Amino acid sequence: MHIRVCLAGTLVWIALRGSPAFSQEPPRTAEDEAIVLIETARGCRERGFDSRAEALYRLALAKIEKASGHDSVNLTPALNGLAELCFNQRRYSEAESLSLRSASVVESGLGPRHPLCATALQNLAAIYHVQGQYAKAEPLYLRALAIREEALGAGHPFVAATLAGLAELDRAQGGYELAAARYARALQIREDAFGAEDPRVAETLANYAAVLRNTRHRREAAALRARSRAILARAAFRDPDR
Numbered sequence: 001m002h003i004r005v006c007l008a009g010t011l012v013w014i015a016l017r018g019s020p021a022f023s024q025e026p027p028r029t030a031e032d033e034a035i036v037l038i039e040t041a042r043g044c045r046e047r048g049f050d051s052r053a054e055a056l057y058r059l060a061l062a063k064i065e066k067a068s069g070h071d072s073v074n075l076t077p078a079l080n081g082l083a084e085l086c087f088n089q090r091r092y093s094e095a096e097s098l099s100l101r102s103a104s105v106v107e108s109g110l111g112p113r114h115p116l117c118a119t120a121l122q123n124l125a126a127i128y129h130v131q132g133q134y135a136k137a138e139p140l141y142l143r144a145l146a147i148r149e150e151a152l153g154a155g156h157p158f159v160a161a162t163l164a165g166l167a168e169l170d171r172a173q174g175g176y177e178l179a180a181a182r183y184a185r186a187l188q189i190r191e192d193a194f195g196a197e198d199p200r201v202a203e204t205l206a207n208y209a210a211v212l213r214n215t216r217h218r219r220e221a222a223a224l225r226a227r228s229r230a231i232l233a234r235a236a237f238r239d240p241d242r
Helices: 008-017 030-046 050-068 073-088 092-110 115-130 134-152 157-172 176-194 199-214 218-238
Strands: none
Touching: 030 050, 030 073, 050 073, 073 092, 073 115, 092 115, 115 134, 115 157, 134 157, 157 176, 157 199, 176 199, 199 218
16 A cells, blocks of 8 residues: 655646756745755655755745745645655654645635645645544545546546545545545556556556455456556566666
8 A cells, every 4th residue: 555645736836937956047036946945855855865855845944934924835845845754754743734734825825726735635635544544534535636637637647646545545444346446547547647558557556456356356456466567577677777
């Protein structure tokens, strides 16, 4: 089972603003400096330097607060980055506080139907999910799903991510048939978006197979599991350093 908070909406936000980290010019404003700090922090996270990443996220947060105020939507990337870091370190109380604040500033600044609001809601859902607080997690996942379907379209990969979270929630509560239906839909979306050989498709196949085993569809589950392994094996052959 894989439950995770998501930075996808944050990265879209950075792309829309135009990232100074990839510019020839130095950052011109405090918010530009903050974006560079956030992207550097993300690189540190990918290399396992979590303490350095946390310091950079907090510095970015302070710069944006000073430049734009404590309720600015521009705080969202730093808040989401910190929330992800805390979540992965099992600092769930801190992750919850950061995600609640992210949801609040996005809803106030961009409205309750904005895709960034869905990201914050899904992050909150994941935090409650992993702690077994399913009654809190489910309505947040469902709200995130509705926002993403409306704003991005029913076939968007972000919709598949929310479906996968809901499927795991259903599975944890014994709702195997509903979980299987959600994974079937997520699989179709990811195949259409990324292609049948993408590792994200392989992950979905493996999780779908695990659910099908619970519904006694063992032959179908074995076929999906075999397909998942074959995709990963081919990916490893193409990129042995993966």
